[in-house]
Amino acid sequence: MRLQSISNSGSTTPHSGSEAESDSFSPNPVPDSPDYSSSLSDELLLRVFSTIPDAKQHISNSLVCKRWSLLCGKLIQSIRLLEWEFLESGRLSFRFPNLIDINIVPASINFERNSSILLSNKLFEVHLNPDVLESDGFFVRKDEILDSKTIVRGVRVLAEGCRNLRKIALMNVSEEGLSFLADECELLQEMELHYCGDMALRGISKFRNLQILKLIGRLNGVYDSVVSDIGMTMLAQGCRRLVKLELVGCEGSYDGIKAIGMCCQMLEELTICSHRMEVGWLSGLSYCGNLKTLRIESCKCIDENPGPDEYLGSCTMLEELHLRRCQMRGKEGVRALFLICRSIRKLVVEDCWGLDNSMFAAATVFRSIRSLSLEGCSLLTTDGLESIVLFWKDLDRLKVISCNNIKDSEITPELSTLFSVLKELKWRPDSKSLLSASLEGTGIGQKGGRSLRRK
Incomplete structure (x- = not known):
């Protein structure tokens, strides 16, 4: 749509060489095209835009004019933030007022946007700085992650502008940030926390409707933080309506898993990935009375010393057990896990090392x-x-x-x-x-x- 003819613009600015040459080849200039969309109400235009099946087309449509930009922004409900200033300035909530899903983790790390080094896995994706090989064993250094005060400011702006959020991914958020988010976004149901320590989890108790939580303490080779029994207990006491929980790189023991099982009585799906649990943690699974699906992924050891069989118990409601990319060389740990999960109806084993005939006999x-x-x-x-x-x-x-x-x-x-x-x-x-x-x-x-x- 051509909004304004160059020849009829009335501008006193001289034409560039290319413009003059272009006009010389068109003796009949194109007249101003009428804006037919101006006669349509915002509600009608929104109805038209909502019928477009490709969500990416909304981005292209938003470049036509300011009105279309505001209308198309109302149809976008999920974004992945790359620039922190776009959030902190308030432009994000103004441009996308109906957001229900946002991931601000990529914007929480200072990186070179034009860097050709991309770190990506199913949990994390970020561009890395060229000096990444000089780091202390982790691709993301502490000084590259935005401090918690900056994160809190951004979370405040986001919560005040997008109160209908249902899903969010955060990094290095503090107790204050979580508390403010819980007060403003009461409909929040799904959360993903990166680089989060024990004390920050005290603010999670205010999320009354939280049902799905992914808690990532340590991500091998990327960053490191500590989530122990203290954090798990705070989590369990605060999120009693959890249905699905994923613990990645978390420390802990029998006490933390027991607290989750006793307090989160609605928990149906539990995923434990790359755990750093102390010996004997398997016994805590028996307190998850309504657990239906258990996933154990990327664990170097299931449990080195699970303890006597009479203390293991069982998950009587468990239906599915999934084992992926785990080392199953510890016979006692594998046998104890199978004993706890003996009521299952579905068993999935993928790319697990050490599963031979003697292990599978359990x-x-x-x-x-x-x-x-x-x-x-x-x-x-x-x-x-x-x-x-x-x-x-x-x-x-x-x-x-x-x-x-x-x-x-x-x-x-x-x-x-x-x-x-x-x-x-x-x-x-x-x-x-x-x-x-x-x-x-x-x-x-x-x-x-x-x-x-x-x-």
Whole structure:
């Protein structure tokens, strides 16, 4: 849309060379185009813009004029902040008044915007300064993270301008900042805290509607802070309505996990990643009475000394256990974990080191398994798999991917019979496996289908 003709602008500013040359080739200048959108009300224009399926198009539309910029800003509900001054100046809340989801972590770190070094994983993404290799073991130094007072000022501006926030990601926030955010944003339901210590968690008790929390104390190679039993206890006493909790790089012990289980009685999903827990912490899981899903990820050790079996207890309502990128060489810790989770119906093991036949034999404690997924378990053999899956009478879903010691040629008649009655079968233990391709169209792997029987 051309809002103003150059030739009819009435400006006394002389034309540039390129402009004059352009006009010489157009003897009939383009007349001013009428702004048809000016006759439409804001409500009607918003309704038109809201029908655009691509959210990125709102950014392009906002460049047309100031009116469109304000209207399109009302339709944007989720952003990732890169410039702290944009928040602290108040322009963010003015431009995007209807925000419900914001991540201000990237803007909380002083970095060179034009840096070609990008650090990224599923929890964190930031550009790094060129002198990153001179750091003290961490890619993000303490002096590169905005101080807590600056963070508090920004949080105040954000909370006063965007009171309808539902989800937020913060870094190095203090108790004061969390308290103010809780007072202003009563609808907040999901929070992610980076570089947060024990004392800051005292302010989390005011979030009455908080249901999902991701707490990141230490991120290996990136930054380091301490979240111990003290912080976990404050968290447990303040967030009694939590449904989903993720602890990343947190210290603690049996006491912290017990406090979470006893106070957060609505907790249904717990994720523990890269933990630095003291020995015996597994026993605290039994206090999570309504826990349905347990995820343990990227842990170097499950529990070196879980203690006697009679003190372990069990999670009676637990349905799913997910183990990803964990070292499972400690037999006592693995056996204790399986004993606590013995009521599960679904087991997922992905890229875990040390899971051999003797370790997997501890899975016989599971009596109600209906679904098994194994991926990247290179030490497990066909015999080790068969001895367990044939023990589970209710198994109806099986997935085996990239387990190189499980061979098609070693499938026994008993195992092939099991394949024939499964509701779902995904079998690709290695790149040479031909069973999965040969099963297509045969009915094997479906309930009531044919089986692979040896003659």
